[in-house]
Amino acid sequence: MRLHYSEGHVFYRNLHYSYPVISYGRKSCLYDEDGKKYLDASGGASVVNIGHGVKEVTGALSRQAEKIGYLNGLQFTHYPVEKLAEEISKILPFPEAKVYFLTSGSETTEASIKLARQYWVEKGYKNKFRLISCKPSYHGNTLAALSLSAREHYQNIFRPLLSESIKIPAPYCYRCSWKEKFPACEMKCAHELEKSILKSGKENVSAFIVEVIGGASTGAAVPPVDYFQIVRKICDKYEVLLIVDEIMTGVGRTGKWLACHHFDLVPDLIVLGKGLTGGYFPLSALVVKKEIVDSLYKKGKSFIHAQTYSHHPVGCAAGLATLSYIKKNSLVDKSLIMGDALLKELSPLISHPHVGDIRGKGLLLGIEFVQEKKSKKPFPRKRKYVEEFLSKAMDKGLILWSNTGLADGMNGDLILLAPPFIISQEEISQIFNVLRDILFKMKSLN
Numbered sequence: 177m178r179l180h181y182s183e184g185h186v187f188y189r190n191l192h193y194s195y196p197v198i199s200y201g202r203k204s205c206l207y208d209e210d211g212k213k214y215l216d217a218s219g220g221a222s223v224v225n226i227g228h229g230v231k232e233v234t235g236a237l238s239r240q241a242e243k244i245g246y247l248n249g250l251q252f253t254h255y256p257v258e259k260l261a262e263e264i265s266k267i268l269p270f271p272e273a274k275v276y277f278l279t280s281g282s283e284t285t286e287a288s289i290k291l292a293r294q295y296w297v298e299k300g301y302k303n304k305f306r307l308i309s310c311k312p313s314y315h316g317n318t319l320a321a322l323s324l325s326a327r328e329h330y331q332n333i334f335r336p337l338l339s340e341s342i343k344i345p346a347p348y349c350y351r352c353s354w355k356e357k358f359p360a361c362e363m364k365c366a367h368e369l370e371k372s373i374l375k376s377g378k379e380n381v382s383a384f385i386v387e388v389i390g391g392a393s394t395g396a397a398v399p400p401v402d403y404f405q406i407v408r409k410i411c412d413k414y415e416v417l418l419i420v421d422e423i424m425t426g427v428g429r430t431g432k433w434l435a436c437h438h439f440d441l442v443p444d445l446i447v448l449g450k451g452l453t454g455g456y457f458p459l460s461a462l463v464v465k466k467e468i469v470d471s472l473y474k475k476g477k478s479f480i481h482a483q484t485y486s487h488h489p490v491g492c493a494a495g496l497a498t499l500s501y502i503k504k505n506s507l508v509d510k511s512l513i514m515g516d517a518l519l520k521e522l523s524p525l526i527s528h529p530h531v532g533d534i535r536g537k538g539l540l541l542g543i544e545f546v547q548e549k550k551s552k553k554p555f556p557r558k559r560k561y562v563e564e565f566l567s568k569a570m571d572k573g574l575i576l577w578s579n580t581g582l583a584d585g586m587n588g589d590l591i592l593l594a595p596p597f598i599i600s601q602e603e604i605s606q607i608f609n610v611l612r613d614i615l616f617k618m619k620s621l622n
């Protein structure tokens with residue numbers, strides 16, 4: 177059974193798709209109302225890290241809801257929020273932090289740039305408001321988060337409402353803006369940050385926001401280690417806050433608690449979401465170096481931000497139970513090991529003429545499709561290559577994530593793989609077999 181917009185009252189995200197109706201999930205799989213099994217190779221939107229149906233988390237959630245389901249973050253505090261902030265502070269690259277809980281990645285992005293702005297104003301730098309971000313990138317879908325992002329097909333129609341940020345080329349080596357290779361490129365994309373700060377005037381720039389390892393926008397592109405060394409130095413030199421978006425990469429997705437740890441990177445603010453509760457409750461977190469929040473505190477100020485569901489007791493209980501389950505079962509290590517295994521299994525696909533690149537870290541992997549390998553020419557958008565690929569995979573019971581527009585804002589197709597960390601070797605082989613079968617049935621052009 178599938179449901180479509182023309183039936184029922186739901187305002188679906190896709191008005192032109194017939195949705196399978198899922199009944200339940202267990203481990204890495206989903207089961208629909210007709211009993212069809214799906215292997216969740218994308219973890220939803222790179223969310224499901226500990227797997228479906230984990231009783232330790234559902235139990236913690238319901239116990240907390242029974243005790244107290246809601247408290248307002250302005251009136252009370254509670255042990256789940258206190259303990260979760262403490263647990264998060266143990267996995268950070270800086271010694272002391274303050275953690276502000278919200279419910280979605282986009283909200284956390286917004287909060288991060290608001291806090292950066294307030295920080296500078298309280299310090300007396302009233303002009304520091306400009307934001308720099310990368311192209312391509314994705315930081316969320318609310319208007320300010322969308323403004324920071326570079327994803328044309330999400331942005332175009334809303335443009336008069338967006339406040340443009342300054343964009344510099346992302347560290348996306350496969351499609352290097354200078355068509356050079358590392359290390360010969362001398363990290364031009366990192367030095368572009370300095371140029372853009374100088375152009376705007378350092379007295380006007382508040383923060384640089386960047387995904388540490390690319391999410392869907394660059395299909396799990398991993399920057400060279402040097403990138404963040406250079407970026408950190410530039411931010412320090414010009415007093416620009418460094419915000420890292422770990423909404424997709426955080427909480428073990430790339431085989432370390434945070435992707436920052438792969439680069440020995442110490443940012444100023446970190447935004448987390450998605451895997452923080454393994455998908456069991458909407459929860460995100462703005463993680464800030466303590467000295468930044470202290471500077472407000474010492475002036476007798478608080479962060480000017482308010483959301484009804486911030487610091488939510490049930491969300492924080494779900495987060496605590498998820499982190500504890502990850503630790504108890506060594507799932508961050510598992511993400512690294514199974515990520516390597518998946519990358520190895522997928523590697524023969526590179527010989528297929530449509531596969532331009534296979535990349536990623538831990539259990540965040542991307543496969544980029546091209547029409548012509550040598551020139552990296554993408555399929556024309558009207559070909560809808562990745563849409564056809566996804567639909568064929570869904571028919572075979574394999575759930576994938578996709579993105580388009582990465583080559584030039586319009587064209588470019590990729591799939592993202594982000595299965596739960598508990599994925600088995602047998603399921604990895606299953607992913608490979610389905611991808612290979614589909615690839616060999618895909619025609620170059622319609």
Ligand SMILES: Cc1ncc(COP(=O)(O)O)c(C=O)c1O
Binds near residue numbers: 314392422
């Ligand atoms: C890197 C990144 N940042 C921000 C977001 C926005 O998070 P949310 O959809 O929870 O608002 C996403 C969502 O896909 C993301 O991948």
